[in-house]
Amino acid sequence: MIALRVSYFLRCTSTGLRNLSTTTTKPKTGVVLVNMGGPERVDQVHDYLHRIMTDRDMIQLPIAQDHLGPWIAKRRTPEVQKKYQEIGGGSPILKWTQLQGKLLCEKLDRESPETAPHKPYVAFRYVEPFTADAFSQMENDEVQHAIIFSQFPQYSCATSGSSFNEIYKLFQKRTIPNGMRMTVIDRWPTHPLLAKCFADNINKELQQIPEDKRKQAIILFSAHSLPLKAVNRGDAYPSEVGATVHQVMQELNFSQPYQLVWQSKVGPLPWLGPMTDEAIKSYVKQGKKTFVVVPIAFVNEHIETLHELDIEYCKELAEEVGVEIIRRVPAPNDHPLFIEALCDIVKTHIKNKIPVSSKFLNRCPHCINPNCVPSKKWYSEVCAF
Ligand code: FES
16 A cells, blocks of 8 residues: 555656745745655665765764775665665655655745745755755755754654754855854654654554454554664664654554564664564564554655565565564655644744754763764854744
């Protein structure tokens, strides 16, 4: 069902425009949708992996990252390309982000006329359209207020932090355009409409399960894992993902058994668990064989939902271990409640006039990343309403 929705979406969405315009007049407010991105074509996979493996904000290899990172990227390319081929030839993350930005800015134009016109700009970390492109385009458009809006609801120094550090590094090489103000929305794990959106999607999947099995269905909230080293440095991500899970379950009146699990571990070092696949196997051994899987830290479909969850776990693993029913909840994508959530987050940010949160400016207690000190200092100086 998810695959059908994605292919319909791919057919219906324009592929020509990188950053969509919702207005013909000059935008007053630019909404910069920050995310890691994903390759739209298999021939982009190598460069995408290369950028990830050489980004020390994202991954800290124990030795010679400049050599080891490119080597790992090259070695992993064929296997990752195969996965992208199996989900239709590329990641749909850009198309979902463009659509989300377009719907968000149209809604903002209606509901916040004083800051209109609004225009979305996509800033990806590892694939086009890059952060630098988004800011160049805003400079050309003479945007007055750039709202840097992280599309990771829960903040991690590896993902959100890397994107914010990238913006800081960009402005060490160029100046902030004259007259452009910058502010930051760094996290929104417990926004009530985000929880309502997940709850609505979960309820729809629960309704597809025969009534006699529904009560026992375990909701598995699955999020991208983190190395324990990062967790122990004080990364906020695990606690913020947990907060989202709790809020969603509150929306559902705690009607089902549920569990937070973690996916996408790579390498031999210890990562935050329990892992999603291991949890499914163990529950089946306990005689529990009905599941609803929720990608709780992803706001749109990409390789981790379409391949890892749908193909590797909900299909291959489920058949192998004897799962009876397993349904995967869609990512928020273009759910109206999700667009409403995005709009409310931006409007509240504008109304509250807090240019950057104090949590964002405070480093992890055991931060060892040399980029974080100057980056946080820079944001504290430049962000203003
Ligand atoms: Fe978290 Fe630097 S690693 S602030």
